Amino acid sequence: PLPVCFRQFLNLLIYRLGTMYNPKLSNPEPSENNPLSSSDSENNPLSSSDSENNPLSSSDSENSNVLSSSSAPENGFKEKKIEMITDCKWKKIGNYNLGLVPVQDSEGKYTYLDDRGIVKWDKKFDAARDFSDDGYALVNENGAFRYIDINGNYLKNMKFDNAGGFYNGYAIIRDRGVFKFIDKKGEIVERKEWEDLDYFSENLAAVQIKNLWGFINNNGDLIIDSVWEDVKLKDNKEYNKDYDKDRKWGFSNGLAAVKRNGKWGFINTSGEVVIEYVWDDVYSFNEETAVVKKRKLDKNQYGLIDKKGNLIMEVKYDEIWSCYEGMCKFLLNGEYGFYDVENKKELTSRWFEAKFYSNEYAPVKNADKEWLFIDKEGNENKKLGRWNDAYIFIGGIAVVGEINEGRWVYYLIDLQGQKVYQSKNPIHYAFWFTSKENYYSVEDSISRKYGILKYDS
DSSP: OOOHHHHHHHHHHHHHTTOOOOGGGGSOOOOTTOTTOOOOGGGOOSBGGGTSBOOOOOSOGGGGSEEOGGGOGGGTBOOOEEEEEEEEEESEEOOOBTTBEEEEOTTSOEEEEOTTSOBOOSOOBSEEOOOOTTSEEEEEETTEEEEEETTSOBSTTOOBSEEOOOBTTEEEEEETTEEEEEETTOOEEOOTTOSEEEEEETTEEEEEETTEEEEEOTTSOEEEEEEESEEOOOOOSSTTSOOOTTOOOSEETTEEEEEETTEEEEEETTSOEEEEEEESEEOOOBTTBEEEEEEETTEEEEEEEOTTSOEEEEEEESEEEEEETTEEEEEETTEEEEEETTTTEEOSOOBSEEOOOBTTBEEEEOTTSOEEEEOTTSOBOGGGOOBSEEOOOBTTEEEEEEEETTEEEEEEEETTSOEEEEOOTTTEEEEEESSSSSEEEEEETTTOOEEEEEEEO
């Protein structure tokens, strides 16, 4: 299986694209000969805050320099400002949000860096998560879970046995074994009848009452009766559980997946059944479509439906992934392809491996095990080159890699195929996005520690 570092790498990219949950996304196809496909958990660049996230120092003193094409114009590098804002000295690095990123030092303690790579506070924690858009990060200090804001202040000095991060204005805490909501003011929302609960999405949250699920509003009032056997859950209530920030749960695109009599269907925000309970499994809606599963002849087969329950893609595929930019990746008879939802057609080309569309292109691997980029007609964009490894474009930049004299060298390229950064082989041999703001984690192949590269586009 692909190591945690690349699972989170892909998860982060998908999160920034606003995708839905699909279990297949958490186990993308491995890239052959990729040096990061080691099972060594110390290579995990992401902070343990989400059981998937990521501080000793590299001897390469040049890492902190500002780099640009002026230093190597003969290599065809485009004039850009590239800066290592912190050397490769961190055991783990999380993801930037609100100008802060959690990092783990050589002693195993966590702290936060600002957008210049400077330690923000003297505070150190036993564990730390990324900041949420709600303005708080979840930290563990001396065995207690607390929330800290971007100024380093604790939320009402409250401490909890266990807790999850904020999302859509609320976090879920566990207090003396009971799950409760807490809002950004530190106010607790609870009901004694709640046996379990989940995060808010589209102003509704799933709760379990007498072993059946319903939905409440922001005031805690039950507005959709608890009558369902199961619902799709975020499952991020406890700090020490694996959690997937990309996963869609509850309501998405106005519909929620619910289960009755062993089959899945969808309801709207009024609790009305709009897609009948006929599916063996479903995944929440994304880009107005949802992946559905049926068991046929002892084999799982997948299709794609619209919000009325009409089939867009026939239930015949070995796997289907969520749609990105109107294009759905599928697997059929051992080959990968894409379906164009708007034009209701499959692209004719098939591939040995494939990733997802972003910025109008998808990286795919051909039979010669070369990675290349195709447009939405399935045609190769030759100016983007062919590589031994390649990842999707985000913000007009993609990570690509090649084997040079037996060593891996990674680059950042833009949509014109221009290289804007080259890893310092053999010191830096891989890097990937840590946020939507042009920050990258960089790994030192000797110390196996991580630094942060800032790219000024």
